[in-house]
Every structure is written in C-alpha cells, then in structure tokens.
Amino acid sequence: MTDAPRLGRPRASSPETIAEAACELFFEQGYDGTSIGDITRRAGVARASFFNYFRAKSDVLWSGFDARLAAAFSAMIAGVPVADALARIGRDLTPDTLALAITNADAMGLGDELERQRAERLALLQREIARRLTDATGDALFAQIHAAAYGAGVLGAVWMWAERGASSESLEGLLQHALSLCERFGASGDSSAAALA
Amino acid sequence: MTDAPRLGRPRASSPETIAEAACELFFEQGYDGTSIGDITRRAGVARASFFNYFRAKSDVLWSGFDARLAAAFSAMIAGVPVADALARIGRDLTPDTLALAITNADAMGLGDELERQRAERLALLQREIARRLTDATGDALFAQIHAAAYGAGVLGAVWMWAERGASSESLEGLLQHALSLCERFGASGDSSAAALA
DNA sequence: GGACTTGCTGTATCCGGTCCAAGAATGCAG
DNA sequence: CTGCATTCTTGGACCGGATACAGCAAGTCC
Numbered sequence: 217m218t219d220a221p222r223l224g225r226p227r228a229s230s231p232e233t234i235a236e237a238a239c240e241l242f243f244e245q246g247y248d249g250t251s252i253g254d255i256t257r258r259a260g261v262a263r264a265s266f267f268n269y270f271r272a273k274s275d276v277l278w279s280g281f282d283a284r285l286a287a288a289f290s291a292m293i294a295g296v297p298v299a300d301a302l303a304r305i306g307r308d309l310t311p312d313t314l315a316l317a318i319t320n321a322d323a324m325g326l327g328d329e330l331e332r333q334r335a336e337r338l339a340l341l342q343r344e345i346a347r348r349l350t351d352a353t354g355d356a357l358f359a360q361i362h363a364a365a366y367g368a369g370v371l372g373a374v375w376m377w378a379e380r381g382a383s384s385e386s387l388e389g390l391l392q393h394a395l396s397l398c399e400r401f402g403a404s405g406d407s408s409a410a411a412l413a
Numbered sequence: 414m415t416d417a418p419r420l421g422r423p424r425a426s427s428p429e430t431i432a433e434a435a436c437e438l439f440f441e442q443g444y445d446g447t448s449i450g451d452i453t454r455r456a457g458v459a460r461a462s463f464f465n466y467f468r469a470k471s472d473v474l475w476s477g478f479d480a481r482l483a484a485a486f487s488a489m490i491a492g493v494p495v496a497d498a499l500a501r502i503g504r505d506l507t508p509d510t511l512a513l514a515i516t517n518a519d520a521m522g523l524g525d526e527l528e529r530q531r532a533e534r535l536a537l538l539q540r541e542i543a544r545r546l547t548d549a550t551g552d553a554l555f556a557q558i559h560a561a562a563y564g565a566g567v568l569g570a571v572w573m574w575a576e577r578g579a580s581s582e583s584l585e586g587l588l589q590h591a592l593s594l595c596e597r598f599g600a601s602g603d604s605s606a607a608a609l610a
Numbered sequence: 611g612g613a614c615t616t617g618c619t620g621t622a623t624c625c626g627g628t629c630c631a632a633g634a635a636t637g638c639a640g
Numbered sequence: 641c642t643g644c645a646t647t648c649t650t651g652g653a654c655c656g657g658a659t660a661c662a663g664c665a666a667g668t669c670c
Contacts, residue, residue: 224616225666251656262619264659273657331536338539339532342565357569357587358594364565365558365598368539372557390554397555401562401598421647422635448625459650461629470626 231269231279234259235313238276239324246325274333277326280312281374285337289344298345299395302370306391311382318378334371341367365401369394428466428476431456432510435473436521443522471530477509478571482534486541495542496592499567503588508579515575531568538564562598566591 237259241250252273256263270276284305291301321330346363350356373394377387434456438447449470453460467473481502488498518527543560547553570591574584 223614223668225618226616228618248656252658253656264620265618267658268617271658331540332533335532335536336529338561339528339535342535343528357566357573357591360569361562361565361591361594361598364535364561368558368561369554372554376554394554394558397558401558420637420645422649423647425635425649449627450625461651462649464627465648468627 227268229259229261229265229269234261234266234269235276235279239313239316242324242326243320247329248325248327274329277313277317277330278333278337281314281337284309285340292344292348298348298366299399302345302366302395303388303391305370306373306377306387309387311378314374315378315382318375319382334375338364338367338371341370362398362401365398366395369398424465426456426458426462426466431458431463431466432473432476436510436513439521439523440517444526445522445524471526474510474514474527475530475534478511478534481506482537489541489545495545495563496596499542499563499592500585500588502567503570503574503584506584508575511571512575512579515572516579535561535564535568538567559595559598562595563592566595 234255238250238255241254241258244250245254252266253263255276256266270279275282288301288305291304292298317324317326317330342360342364344363345366346356346359349359349363353359370391373387373390377383377390380386431452435447435452438451438455441447442451449463450460452473453463467476472479485498485502488501489495514521514523514527539557539561541560542563543553543556546556546560550556567588570584570587574580574587577583
C-alpha cells in the first residue's frame with residue numbers, strides 16, 4: 217500500500233515498464249515467440265533482473281489480478297464473508313494487462329497459455345474458498361463443489377467483462393450477478409451430509 | 414480398444430514399463446529430483462523414446478485418468494446426459510498410477526505438481542461440460558459455473574476415493590453422491606438469464 | 611568515511627520439450 | 641529372396657524457462 221522502503225540501491229526499472237515492453241513484443245512476435253531475453257533487452261535491463269520483478273513469464277499478464285486475489289483471500293481470513301470478499305475484486309478494476317491479454321488473445325498468440333493460467337487461478341480460488349467453506353458446513357465434498365462454482369463465477373465474470381471491451385462500469389454488476397448465482401447454490405445444500413462419512 | 418496395428422517395427426517397451434520405472438524413481442528421489450533421463454535409463458530405452466509413450470513427464474501419472482475423461486467427453490458428444498457420462502468415469506476404475514500418486518503425494522515429493530495438473534483437469538472438465546450445458550440453457554455464465562461444479566465434483570470424489578485407500582467399490586457411490594449435489598444446483602437456476610445480456 | 615542493505619549483472623547450470631536424420635525391425639508384394 | 645513401405649528407436653542438436661550465485665553498484669544511516 218505505501219511506498220517502497222528507503223534502504224539500498226533503488227530499482228532501475230519497474231514492473232510497469234517491463235510489462236509494457238513485454239506486451240509490445242507479444243503483439244509483434246507473439247507470446248511464444250518472445251523470449252525473456254527479448255523482453256529485458258527492450259526494457260533495458262539484464263535478463264536475470266526480470267525475475268526481480270516477476271516470478272515467471274506469465275506473471276507479466278497476471279500479477280495485477282493475482283494481487284487482487286491475494287487481497288480477497290486476506291479479507292476472507294479476516295472474517296469477511298466469502299461473497300463480499302470476492303465482490304471486491306471487481307471494485308475499481310481498471311483495464312489492466314490481463315484484460316488486454318483476454319481481448320487480444322489471438323493477436324498476442326496466447327493460445328493455450330491463457331487457459332493454463334486461468335486454470336491455475338480457478339484451482340487457487342477453489343482451494344482458498346473451500347478452506348473457508350469447510351469450516352461452516354462440515355461437508356468437504358460439497359464445500360469443494362461450491363467453492364469451484366464461486367471461482368468459476370469470478371473468472372467467468374472477468375472474462376465476459378474483458379471480452380465486452382472492459383468497459384469500466386459493468387464488471388461490478390457482472391460479478392455480483394455471478395456471485396448471486398453461486399450463493400443460491402449454497403442455500404439448497406444443507407442436508408445429506410453424513411450419508412457417506 | 415483393439416490390439417495394435419501390425420505394421421512396422423514393434424515397440425521395444427510399453428507405457429506400463431516406463432510408468433513403473435518412473436514411479437519407483439519418484440519414491441526413491443522424488444518427482445522433481447527425477448529427470449526424464451533417469452526414467453528412461455532405468456527403463457532401458459533412450460531419452461527421446463520417452464516421448465513416444467508420453468507427451469510429458471506428468472502424463473506418467475495422468476494418462477490413465479485422461480483416457481477416461483476423453484471417453485466421457487466422447488459419450489457426451491454422442492448425446493449421453495452429462496451426469497451419466499461423468500458417472501462412468503468411476504466404473505471399474507482400478508487403482509492406477511493417479512491413485513498411487515494421490516495417496517503417496519508426500520512420499521513422492523509431488524508438492525505442487527499434482528495440484529497444477531489437477532487444476533488443468535478441472536479446467537478441461539469445465540470447458541467440455543460447459544460446451545454442452547450452454548446449448549441447453551443459453552446462459553453462458555451460469556453454464557460455466559455449473560460446469561465447474563461438476564468438474565469439482567468429479568475430481569473431489571476421485572481424491573476422496575484415493576485418500577481412503579482406493580478401496581475399489583466406493584468410488585462409484587462417491588461419484589454419484591457428488592453428481593447429485595451438482596444436479597440439484599442446476600435445477601434451481603433457470604430464471605434470471607436476460608438481465609445483463 | 612565506513613557499515614549495511616538492496617538491487618543489478620553476467621554467467622553457469624539444469625531440465626523439460628521439440629526436432630530431425632539415420633538406422634533397425636517388422637509385414638507384405640512381387 | 642528382394643525390395644518396399646511402415647513404424648519405431650536412437651543419438652544429438654537445440655531452445656527457452658527457471659534457478660543459483662558471486663561480484664559489483666548505489667543508495668541510507670551513523
């Protein structure tokens with residue numbers, strides 16, 4: 217939230233600068249056709265420095281969204297109800313690199329990579345949400361199913377929002393619509409727990 | 414389904430042989446500590462031949478399950494209802510390499526790899542099921558949510574089954590329980606489609 | 611000026627995965 | 641028996657992502 221600490225050598229670049237260079241190259245050469253060396257060369261830093269800013273190549277596209285996810289998980293741990301915490305993901309989400317990647321997936325040559333990363337986020341959402349849902353209901357299997365529904369709702373809403381051009385206002389409503397669908401699911405499943413325990 | 418074609422040089426090894434060698438090494442050195450060269454050396458074939466039997470290292474664990482998934486998808490395309498097609502995944506599923514990997518995840522050093530692969534299968538299930546569900550309801554977002562619930566049900570059931578020791582009989586019941594939870598979800602969501610179209 | 615902390619860089623290394631050309635082992639047609 | 645088509649094996653080259661590390665640069669604080 218605050219600015220960086222003051223100690224030590226200041227950073228010579230920034231995640232934004234590197235991400236910008238990367239996205240340019242993705243448009244020009246495609247995602248697979250762009251090596252990390254290409255990115256850092258254009259950004260004016262050494263290849264090894266790339267990993268000071270991103271953990272992996274794909275993080276260039278996902279780091280912003282991942283930060284929102286992490287915030288939502290923190291809120292959940294702090295006691296915020298699941299649906300409320302997830303709804304905040306859509307608050308003030310300006311079109312970022314992920315939205316850019318979704319809308320221009322073809323032009324950037326993001327064939328399966330985007331799907332692979334989306335799959336990881338779906339699983340991450342499922343895991344974290346299920347952790348909180350299991351405490352409430354006690355049925356682990358139902359919690360996993362319900363959590364996956366929530367995760368799919370979040371990602372589905374983001375995708376639809378991006379594909380419509382990331383018009384800034386509609387994500388929040390889209391997300392709430394999706395989450396309401398998921399919540400209705402939970403209301404119907406409070407019986408039949410101990411059948412197979 | 415039938416035997417192999419008769420033409421050309423016969424195979425010098427088999428997926429089973431290679432998978433066996435691989436699993437041994439995973440127990441001895443861990444998944445990450447075992448290179449593909451290690452596996453092929455123990456199996457008595459050249460490194461390049463590994464990719465004649467598996468597309469990737471992780472396929473050693475997942476190829477059996479993937480075949481069942483593919484069969485289920487084929488059935489869905491042929492018109493079998495979603496829940497019925499998915500229920501067949503549990504039919505006669507003898508403990509295979511995947512079950513072995515789940516139960517011995519720690520001993521094999523399968524830290525995140527198993528989760529990553531599971532995430533991909535969850536997304537695959539979601540995609541294929543949603544493809545069939547969208548035709549029926551027309552609401553793409555709800556279809557994605559519902560499809561993810563189905564996928565999570567399948568994987569959750571398989572995981573519980575494996576963690577209980579893969580006792581051969583209980584998977585089918587577990588799966589049907591999970592799928593019934595998912596189906597109840599679908600019954601409640603037939604309104605509220607055109608609100609945001 | 612020094613100690614300390616942080617970041618940059620070049621390099622070496624590892625491994626998964628792809629590609630390819632040459633050769634080996636089979637069935638089959640003549 | 642002789643080619644021929646087919647299929648698989650093998651070794652090697654190659655690429656790119658990711659990790660590790662050692663040495664240096666650039667700041668802050670005392």
